[in-house]
């Protein structure tokens with residue numbers, strides 16, 4: 128985003144903060160697709176994603192006055208979105224009981240780089256997306272936060288409620304689970320916390 | 324050589340390794356092929372992941388773009404409100420209003436008991452006042468309901484700012500409100516010679532009015548005796564009610580035994596086990612009665628209508644007579660000046676000497692014939708009801724898809740919405756009785772509440788139907804057609820079930836409680852969005 132656009136965005140945010148409906152509409156139009164896509168990646172169904180997107184923007188609008196203009200707007204949006212979605216998922220207790228605790232101690236197999244390269248070569252991004260659907264909620268959310276929203280480890284730790292030093296473990300564990308699903312061995316295993 | 328593990332490589336790639344360790348790793352990788360390959364593979368994996376996640380593989384749904392691009396609140400909504408409100412006002416003003424006036428002028432001219440009960444001023448004196456208030460309340464109710472539904476599209480303060488004054492206006496409308504004098508006690512007595520220049524609300528085991536009430540008299544008691552003068556209406560919930568004095572207005576009596584011995588200026592509405600109008604009794608207007616027995620020896624100047632098990636007519640009926648019940652006995656002293664109709668399962672007995680304007684038109688309700696005819700009517704009624712409900716459901720689904728879905732989700736909990744619905748029903752009755760009948764402050768508010776409750780009650784079936792459809796055909800995707808199909812199937816089953824005697828009625832009681840509970844919870848969930856704590 129160039130400086131002129133940046134300034135335009137800031138102005139629109141300021142207008143929306145003071146209650147200008149048109150400015151808000153423009154902000155919404157600008158960011159709704161990204162937030163919807165985020166929800167689509169994070170939530171189990173398209174329907175959930177639609178509902179979540181609407182709810183997120185309702186929240187955003189209510190909290191707009193609290194937005195600090197020195198922070199990047201889209202980063203703030205993603206934080207609100209991530210918290211909302213993670214909250215929903217947690218409330219539904221998606222596979223939660225199975226994935227806490229033991230993960231930390233589970234040793235991960237050292238991968239063979241050649242096999243990994245092959246696996247990457249063989250699979251399309253669509254197949255990866257489908258595999259993501261089979262991941263446990265936290266693994267999936269971690270990958271989305273990192274590789275879709277490009278959140279920092281600190282932000283991810285804050286959203287998922289884990290220690291910062293543990294974020295890398297969650298991400299690596301998620302990658303392992305994803306590889307297993309792509310290899311066709313053990314969506315169920317991955318879902319249940321994964322084998323060694 | 325000591326290799327770096329996958330974790331370290333990942334953290335390095337992500338720029339999360341501290342400087343010294345990152346330098347170490349970089350130096351090692353320059354020397355070590357396996358670690359270099361691993362780093363490369365991980366990097367490719369990262370790219371695959373970001374690519375897969377950020378790829379714009381599907382369009383953003385029109386629903387999301389459509390709703391909010393026009394800004395909040397959009398002119399479309401405002402226009403829709405205005406149109407809806409105007410239409411509602413018009414219907415009241417030109418449709419129902421004049422019809423109500425007509426009824427008023429004619430005393431008890433209509434034949435629809437239900438509408439007469441509801442609209443003939445059962446709980447309020449002035450006809451015109453009631454119609455005016457109803458019109459305004461209807462308008463307010465529509466606006467409030469609409470606001471409630473689109474609340475999530477409005478900013479909260481705006482909605483509150485709109486709704487609050489509306490409610491205040493509604494509450495402030497009847498200026499007489501709240502001015503009534505209230506008396507409680509073991510035996511409430513207004514002695515002869517005392518005059519209360521106000522409405523009087525009296526509660527206690529026994530209430531006796533020997534003096535004068537210049538206003539309405541509202542009574543809850545076991546035993547009511549009025550020998551004095553009430554210039555307004557008498558509204559009585561009493562075990563035994565004896566009105567021996569003069570009432571200038573209407574008498575509305577809910578009682579075990581009601582005896583009218585004095586003079587009622589206007590109309591009488593009575594729900595009673597037995598009603599007696601003694602030879603001294605005189606009703607200036609008409610009488611609407613729901614009673615097990617009625618012994619009418621006095622004078623009723625206008626029409627008599629009622630569902631009365633056993634009727635004895637000994638006195639004068641100045642207008643027409645329409646009675647549905649078991650038996651009708653017309654004594655020789657009786658006089659009926661208008662046409663008379665009796666629906667019962669045996670011929671009325673008319674004594675020689677009774678003065679009738681025309682012979683009593685009798686409809687013997689033969690069980691078989693009646694049931695067949697009413698079956699057909701019931702089926703037609705059910706088909707129309709089904710169509711209307713389906714239409715309402717589709718409208719709701721297209722206009723408020725979010726609300727529809729969240730309410731449907733609540734419906735699935737079964738027990739909870741059922742409980743909420745039952746609670747709302749009971750507390751609704753309680754509030755209505757307490758607020759409207761007892762305190763009399765909130766006739767308007769009460770009617771507004773009822774008007775709000777009615778659509779919720781109506782929509783109840785939509786959600787239970789949709790839930791049923793989902794149970795049968797499986798929960799569907801976002802395909803609107805499929806969603807409507809499930810709703811249509813569920814509603815069809817419900818409406819067919821209603822044709823079953825007894826069981827159908829019970830089923831619908833459950834459906835209504837369950838559905839209203841779900842709708843209320845749907846509202847609640849939507850209003851709860853704000854309560855989530857601020858994200859960091």
Ligand SMILES: [Zn+2]
Nearest residue numbers: 326327355358
């Ligand atoms: Zn090495």
